[in-house]
Amino acid sequence: MPSILKRCEKREYRSSHKVHKRYHPYALVQASLPRHARHLGRGYGTATHIAEVMVARRRDDDPALEQLFHEHAERWKSETGHLSSAAKMVIHPSYLRIIGLGHEGLPLILRELRKRPDHWLIALNAITGEDPSPVGATFRDAVGAWIKWGESKGYC
């Protein structure tokens, strides 16, 4: 587990009378307080910490997640490679499972797309809601556009 996440488990947040373990309950409480009751200094520190955690979760490799991704990716490839229709390929349970990984799966999908181009554009679009390819792009162009998009967002 990334070090920032380890620190997160141990860290305790104190607001006036309560002790909040971990960041999200604290953030929820803070968000519900009226503005004048919030302490700017502590709020900033918490926000910074939350941002660090989010970045760490997004960028650090999680071996279990990576293994899960590769198992599903291999199964999907081997069982749908002969299909002429991407629409049929993407309803395979393993592909849907990969979409289900959400944003955490993005670095893995983009890395795989760069190494072995394949029909990951639908998953990327489903997860992000984005479509960075120009109108009229060929599949090859679209793969390149998604890799550039991933680089610009720090995913790969």
Added chain:
Amino acid sequence: MPNRLSHLERLFPALAESGYLKSSESDPFYNCFAFAVHDTGQWWEKMAVRGYYWPLDRDDRVEDWVAALKLHNFTPTENRGLEPSFEKVCIYVNKDGSPEHVARQLESGKWTSKIGKHEDIEHATLSALEGQEYGEATITMKRKRYTGK
């Protein structure tokens, strides 16, 4: 058999018996429809995401495939045999009536297919790819073969 493709033989039991030849490496950038119309720069399919090409509004029915082939001057024919001055394609339809694959006839009379994202192959007969995956070779179309003259 040299260049034996066991992953295809598993899917298409009649393939090995009828004889086939690998004619390209795997390539995810184009599909059987693109290959049938000699456009290997694109994946021909109607998709909401950019990166796919299809000239019509729908692609999920046999009539959509027929209409797309008509745009490339193909017309339906009952004759699946070799007519040297015509290029032929044949659409495979599964038991639900959904188009699954299209193969193209070579000047030799053999057929050639791009198998999904996998390799291009030459196969002696249309029946080599018939079965559970692609269904039956059902609709044949032809157009004047381009000879360059």
